[in-house]
Amino acid sequence: MSRLQGALLVAAVAALLVLPPLGQRVLVPSDEVRFVLYARDVAERGAPFDVRVRAKLFREKPPLFAWLIALSSAPVGRVTEATAQLPVALAAIAAVVFTFLAGDRLLGRGPGVMGGLALATTYGFFSHSQFILPDMLVVACVCAAMYALVVWQRAERVTWPAPVAFYVAIAGAVYAKGPVGLLPFLIGGVWLWSEHGAAGLRRLWHLGGALAGALVTLTWVVPFLTMGGGTFAEAVIWEDWIRWYVGRPRILNLLIDTAVMCLPWTAVLPLVLAAAIRHRREPVVRLLLTWFLVSFLVILPIANQRTRYLLPMTPPLALLVAWWAAAELHAFRLARRALALLILAVGAVALVGIAWPRPLGAWQPPYLAGLSLASLPFVAAVAVLTASMAWGLCVAAPRVLMGGTVVAMALALGFGIWQYNRDFNTAHDFPRLAAAVEQHANGGDVAVFGGRWFALDYYLGRRVHSAETLAEFTDFALRPERPVLVTNGRTWTGIRATTNLGLCALDEQPMGSQMMVIVQASPQCPPAPRTPASSTARP
Known part of the structure; x- marks a missing residue:
């Protein structure tokens, strides 16, 4: 070559x-x-x-x-x-x-x-x-x-x-x-x-x-x-x-x-x-x-x-x-063989986890629902990876070790990225959130408070304002045109507890581990009861 x-x-x-x-x-x-x-x-x-x-x-x-x-x-x-x-x-x-x-x-x-x-x-x-x-x-x-x-x-x-x-x-x-x-x-x-x-x-x-x-x-x-x-x-x-x-x-x-x-x-x-x-x-x-x-x-x-x-x-x-x-693969013979046995044991546990993923609980990937066609590439990848590393280490065979590991990882990564992207897009549907924001904003100004969320700028196709403080948030919300603001659930709870603004939660959408809230000031929304400042956290 x-x-x-x-x-x-x-x-x-x-x-x-x-x-x-x-x-x-x-x-x-x-x-x-x-x-x-x-x-x-x-x-x-x-x-x-x-x-x-x-x-x-x-x-x-x-x-x-x-x-x-x-x-x-x-x-x-x-x-x-x-x-x-x-x-x-x-x-x-x-x-x-x-x-x-x-x-x-x-x-x-x-x-x-x-x-x-x-x-x-x-x-x-x-x-x-x-x-x-x-x-x-x-x-x-x-x-x-x-x-x-x-x-x-x-x-x-x-x-x-x-x-x-x-x-x-x-x-x-x-x-x-x-x-x-x-x-x-x-x-x-x-x-x-x-x-x-x-x-x-x-x-x-x-x-x-x-x-x-x-x-x-x-x-x-x-x-x-x-x-x-x-x-x-x-x-x-x-x-x-x-x-x-x-x-x-x-x-x-x-x-x-x-x-x-x-x-x-x-x-x-x-x-x-x-x-x-x-x-x-x-x-x-x-x-x-x-x-x-x-x-x-x-x-x-x-x-x-x-x-x-x-x-x-x-x-x-x-x-x-x-x-x-x-x-140097031939060196450290005892360590090599001990490591081969450890890899074999870990690989067996991984194969069982892929075939019967329920015991994994929160660690279970959504696309693994038990032994099925969807999990077969992972089963094959883990099996080849385990066998090639364990056998290659045990008998000091570099082609088996390196070649098998590369093939197994290529299969796992090449297949797994599609599954990962699908689940990631479902959990972080910013295009859907941007469409909901645009439905309420009608081309008007939009601001965020409590996070950066630059993805909104991209999917809305225009610049979103950043409110860095509660005072900036209030000033933006009370503009005569009543613009739309986006925040998360935790910040929204803090806002409702520490201000007397008349704000409506127009929509809520899950986004990863948080809930995104689309809000707007409106006289039809009565202010929430104020909580004493000593008992509230900063939004």
């Missing part, structure tokens, strides 16, 4: 997993929808920098992701759920390809292919390929930068393309999400220091690369600064890029998120890390181990941790697993 054929193979597998579900999930989380609104504003007004989301200048993140959404939406003339997700899906495919290329250079063709396939079928990586967030763009650029670093540092004679590509890829990562894009500098610095001492840091410097990276970065930093350097420094650099991450970390939650992110390779991760630490003096293993550990350790002290912050550790994890399966 040639390098091109290997790249096409891993790209095809990744594409078959991430592209079919495009546009199948409704837009709900405000962290995602804000980028969609940014892109829609860019597409409609042609103003790439002066973009406002609910009348607020949006500069929390660099503009690359929103621009890519607008670009992918240009052929259809509007921003849709599918065109908003397309840049993320393509970035996921690119990350898989660059992971293969790095693995091919470091480990050889076979482990490189397995590394790319292992990444494509890692649960955390695949699940984040379905989110409309810039994190996958960061991962793609980091993988590209690491591949360029490998080519640059392993070349007998340094030429300009590899170091320039390294710096430009880092600039692209920063363009997508800010300072987190500098991660390859940290990884490369730690690796080169461990190889050559402090003098090794000089090997990261390249004038042409630095100029190219700076030029790319200035194309968005300069316009941001011209719109107000002081506010950019305070509202973005300090509030969003520094203060957000300062505080007490939640280590236990981080470890749980890491275990979920790395599935199914979490099961073999102790063996993989033990083997990698034992071979840490080998330059290739040291680089992969550094890439993995640095990507994890930079998240450790952060206060406001998010699962997606762990995404950059999935490519080196996949390559470490591929290296271990090819070179």
